[in-house]
Amino acid sequence: xxxxxxPDARFAEYAHPERLVSTEWLAANLGxxxxxxxxxxxxxxxxxTGHIEGAVKIDWHTDxxxxxxxxxxxxxxFAKLLxxxxxxxxxxxxxxxxxNNWWAAYALWVFTLFGHEDVxxxxxxxxxxxxxxxxxxxxxxSAPTVDYPVVxxxxxPIRAFKDDVVAHLGNPLIDVRxxxxxxxxRTTAPAYPxxxxxxxxxxxxxxxVPWAKAVAEDFGFKSLDELNAIYRDGAGLKxxxxxxxxxxxxxxxxxxxxxxxxxxxxxxxxxxDGSWTEWGSAVRVPIVKGAEPGAVPAH
Amino acid sequence: xxxxxxxxxxxAQIRADFHELEVRERLQLLLEFAxxxxxxxxxxxxxxxxxxxxxxxxxxxxxxxxxxxxxVVHLFATAPKEAPTTRGFASILVQGLAGLTVQEVxxxxxxxxxxxxxxxxxxxxRVRGMTALLGRAKRQIREKTAA
Numbered sequence: 001x002x003x004x005x006x007p008d009a010r011f012a013e014y015a016h017p018e019r020l021v022s023t024e025w026l027a028a029n030l031g032x033x034x035x036x037x038x039x040x041x042x043x044x045x046x047x048x049t050g051h052i053e054g055a056v057k058i059d060w061h062t063d064x065x066x067x068x069x070x071x072x073x074x075x076x077x078f079a080k081l082l083x084x085x086x087x088x089x090x091x092x093x094x095x096x097x098x099x100n101n102w103w104a105a106y107a108l109w110v111f112t113l114f115g116h117e118d119v120x121x122x123x124x125x126x127x128x129x130x131x132x133x134x135x136x137x138x139x140x141x142s143a144p145t146v147d148y149p150v151v152x153x154x155x156x157p158i159r160a161f162k163d164d165v166v167a168h169l170g171n172p173l174i175d176v177r178x179x180x181x182x183x184x185x186r187t188t189a190p191a192y193p194x195x196x197x198x199x200x201x202x203x204x205x206x207x208x209v210p211w212a213k214a215v216a217e218d219f220g221f222k223s224l225d226e227l228n229a230i231y232r233d234g235a236g237l238k239x240x241x242x243x244x245x246x247x248x249x250x251x252x253x254x255x256x257x258x259x260x261x262x263x264x265x266x267x268x269x270x271x272x273d274g275s276w277t278e279w280g281s282a283v284r285v286p287i288v289k290g291a292e293p294g295a296v297p298a299h
Numbered sequence: 300x301x302x303x304x305x306x307x308x309x310x311a312q313i314r315a316d317f318h319e320l321e322v323r324e325r326l327q328l329l330l331e332f333a334x335x336x337x338x339x340x341x342x343x344x345x346x347x348x349x350x351x352x353x354x355x356x357x358x359x360x361x362x363x364x365x366x367x368x369x370x371v372v373h374l375f376a377t378a379p380k381e382a383p384t385t386r387g388f389a390s391i392l393v394q395g396l397a398g399l400t401v402q403e404v405x406x407x408x409x410x411x412x413x414x415x416x417x418x419x420x421x422x423x424x425r426v427r428g429m430t431a432l433l434g435r436a437k438r439q440i441r442e443k444t445a446a
Contacts (some may be wrong), residue, residue: 044421045383048330061422098381 002034002118003092004254013224015265020123021094023132031053036087040107041098048225050136056085056143062104066109072153078114079148081281086143096122100215106254109271113153121258124219160270162278165203165226169296172237176256181207184289201289205296207235211252214259227264248271307403310395317416321429327421333387339377351435360385362432364439372396372404385419388429392436401444405437
């Protein structure tokens with residue numbers, strides 16, 4: 001870890017408190033050598049309207065996704081991107097964004113695919129920064145070009161593919177979409193574009209825990225007790241469980257992946273980024289409709 | 300793809316302006332459009348029920364089309380400041396459609412948004428929101444002129 005972690009007592013109870021920084025910490029540490037702040041938003045122009053001083057922008061569509069295949073950039077693409085943002089392999093990266101850090105968590109998860117060691121979330125993201133009246137700048141992005149090594153992505157530990165999910169049936173699945181998407185009333189998030197999914201519903205036995213349940217009123221993560229009540233008491237997760245989370249394209253479930261992995265300390269949690277846009281159009285995969293999780297089909 | 304001859308002058312100029320720029324600078328131009336989206340006239344701010352939500356856009360955006368006695372189309376749109384991309388899309392259409400007749404608007408190629416040079420800068424998925432805006436504006440015009 002290049003830059004000292006945030007000692008904020010609110011984070012001490014989490015399994016990996018070093019993965020979060022508070023708005024106060026970030027404000028006090030802006031400009032610290034070895035720290036790069038990254039903004040990652042749903043809206044590709046939001047950074048340009050105003051961002052935290054010195055922050056660079058990484059966009060999930062145009063920077064992190066492969067433009068042709070449905071996959072992430074490869075090791076060379078990632079090295080080129082991060083090098084152009086002034087990020088070295090040793091840099092402490094703090095990511096924040098809009099929508100309570102949906103896309104920030106997604107970017108953090110992609111950084112983790114490449115094994116970038118010190119990557120943290122700004123608890124509460126843009127919403128909390130703004131609610132506290134903290135400043136933005138519209139200065140254009142400025143970062144020195146540095147060398148980031150070409151590191152091959154290691155998907156297996158934290159990324160699940162469709163066949164992995166089929167093999168996983170019988171183990172816990174967390175569907176983080178809205179209740180309407182889960183039950184099959186609709187295939188997209190309320191007020192979101194139709195993404196041409198052919199079937200509606202959820203993967204059999206998946207528990208529905210909409211991602212935002214992990215978010216407190218101040219836009220930061222809820223306390224450990226509250227998260228335990230949601231994921232352990234509510235969704236039935238137990239220590240030692242192998243868990244896969246999914247949503248529509250893997251962005252909201254990155255947020256839940258973060259909460260399960262870094263806050264609650266579950267090991268081996270995987271994010272199924274194919275999610276409903278793949279499962280809901282795949283041939284001969286089991287689907288359950290309605291509000292109940294449903295049974296795992298016999299093989 | 301789109302035929303220049305069919306594109307109304309203002310839209311053709313907007314398209315040319317985008318294509319003249321580097322990809323990164325196109326985002327800045329889109330931001331300028333976002334900042335120029337006019338406020339709604341009072342008759343709509345007081346009656347939000349009159350506005351139609353464009354559900355294909357990722358952020359809440361509402362539009363309303365009027366057709367005046369001279370067959371000229373007036374497009375009104377509103378989107379939150381936290382959604383500058385959507386505001387920019389709406390603003391391009393508000394400016395590009397200004398003063399056009401019903402037929403001129405209906406003749407705009409449906410794929411005009413894909414031809415603006417923004418798919419690389421913004422992503423194809425996001426540009427779909429603008430296609431939906433144009434589609435819904437045309438549908439409102441057809442409904443209002445069908446009677």
